[in-house]
Amino acid sequence: MKTFVPLVLVVALFVMAHAKSNHPHQSEEAARKQLAAFAKTYHARQQWEARAKRNRQGILKGANLVPLPERCPLKPIIRGRQERKGYAVENVAIESLSGFFCTGNLYRPAKKLKSYAGVLCPHGHARDRRKGVKNSLARGGRFRPDQQARCAALARMGAVVFSYDMVGWGESTQVTHSDPNVLTLQLWNSMRVLDFLLSLDGVDAERIGCTGCSGGGTQTFMLTAVDDRVKVSVPVVMVSAHFFGGCQCESGLPVHKSATHETNNCEMAAMAAPRPMLVVSCGKDWTKNMPGVEFPYIWNVYRLFGKQTLVENAHLPHEGHGYEYPKRLPMYHFMARHLKLDVAAVSLPGGGVDESDTVIEDRDSLCVFTDAHPRPKDALQGAEAVAKALAEAKKAGK
Numbered sequence: 001m002k003t004f005v006p007l008v009l010v011v012a013l014f015v016m017a018h019a020k021s022n023h024p025h026q027s028e029e030a031a032r033k034q035l036a037a038f039a040k041t042y043h044a045r046q047q048w049e050a051r052a053k054r055n056r057q058g059i060l061k062g063a064n065l066v067p068l069p070e071r072c073p074l075k076p077i078i079r080g081r082q083e084r085k086g087y088a089v090e091n092v093a094i095e096s097l098s099g100f101f102c103t104g105n106l107y108r109p110a111k112k113l114k115s116y117a118g119v120l121c122p123h124g125h126a127r128d129r130r131k132g133v134k135n136s137l138a139r140g141g142r143f144r145p146d147q148q149a150r151c152a153a154l155a156r157m158g159a160v161v162f163s164y165d166m167v168g169w170g171e172s173t174q175v176t177h178s179d180p181n182v183l184t185l186q187l188w189n190s191m192r193v194l195d196f197l198l199s200l201d202g203v204d205a206e207r208i209g210c211t212g213c214s215g216g217g218t219q220t221f222m223l224t225a226v227d228d229r230v231k232v233s234v235p236v237v238m239v240s241a242h243f244f245g246g247c248q249c250e251s252g253l254p255v256h257k258s259a260t261h262e263t264n265n266c267e268m269a270a271m272a273a274p275r276p277m278l279v280v281s282c283g284k285d286w287t288k289n290m291p292g293v294e295f296p297y298i299w300n301v302y303r304l305f306g307k308q309t310l311v312e313n314a315h316l317p318h319e320g321h322g323y324e325y326p327k328r329l330p331m332y333h334f335m336a337r338h339l340k341l342d343v344a345a346v347s348l349p350g351g352g353v354d355e356s357d358t359v360i361e362d363r364d365s366l367c368v369f370t371d372a373h374p375r376p377k378d379a380l381q382g383a384e385a386v387a388k389a390l391a392e393a394k395k396a397g398k
């Protein structure tokens with residue numbers, strides 16, 4: 001089995017500590033007290049559902065997504081298909097707003113099936129730190145080896161997988177990642193990626209999953225909380241009651257607290273109930289308290305539905321922040337079980353998953369926009385133009 005060199009995650013919250021943020025953290029003791037106070041507000045399923053509905057509206061309103069923007073035609077651009085063993089990868093751009101592109105890669109199973117699961121793979125703030133790699137930031141995000149490995153493995157298991165850029169990363173350069181609308185744009189991009197996956201022939205609307213690490217973990221549980229089309233979720237090393245992320249894309253808008261709602265990332269993750277969810281945590285970052293603090297809260301929410309068996313925690317006490325193989329492994333098995341994927345297609349003796357058939361593509365071969373095929377001339381450019389398009393789409397939305 002081929003071994004991928006572990007990546008050192010660059011946690012953007014420390015680099016961007018100066019950015020305006022909506023209370024990105026609190027003390028661990030305050031977090032425990034907050035969860036206890038939340039728990040007192042409901043004792044039955046109906047009471048929780050009322051709280052979750054209020055939180056959902058608060059998150060969307062805080063994210064500047066009330067009303068939701070008008071859903072413009074996606075106008076997908078698909079180029080550069082590369083055939084690999086058990087899967088193929090294509091370079092894709094869709095328009096989430098008219099003139100604003102969400103860029104990424106679509107991994108498809110090579111085997112023809114009657115229907116396919118669909119999986120969204122958002123990424124976090126990680127560079128490619130392999131030895132000898134130049135411009136590690138430019139080659140981070142969706143281009144990282146670990147991101148490519150999990151997408152290819154899921155495709156070989158029978159899922160159509162879309163790995164897409166955070167706003168301001170990769171090919172998403174129409175605004176910067178410090179744009180004041182970055183959280184809004186990223187969450188809206190995820191909703192439109194869902195639209196795109198569901199538009200593809202054979203993708204089963206009842207088998208839609210989402211998984212990401214760090215900032216991608218935030219995107220995973222936030223999208224799942226506000227969009228019930230996500231049927232299975234695996235947020236990785238980001239669910240915490242005391243830490244909400246320090247980047248504007250995670251906590252730069254009042255998604256956690258307003259005059260009408262108050263929540264935290266733990267409760268936001270619990271809003272997946274009763275849909276299957278695996279929370280992956282580790283001992284060397286802010287998810288260290290998951291087994292004793294956050295997971296019991298989440299489990300109790302699932303208990304209200306009688307669905308405790310649908311939520312799990314894979315805690316790796318000796319691991320640090322990232323989406324390395326030990327964290328991917330439980331995700332593969334959980335996704336296989338709940339999305340009806342063929343884990344046997346990638347199985348190793350002893351329960352492992354073989355990622356050795358993944359070809360780690362060079363960044364240039366994964367880009368949809370190139371010198372030969374540039375971004376369309378009518379594409380928006382700059383914060384002012386994108387903000388104007390967002391405002392117009394909201395006026396036309398519902």
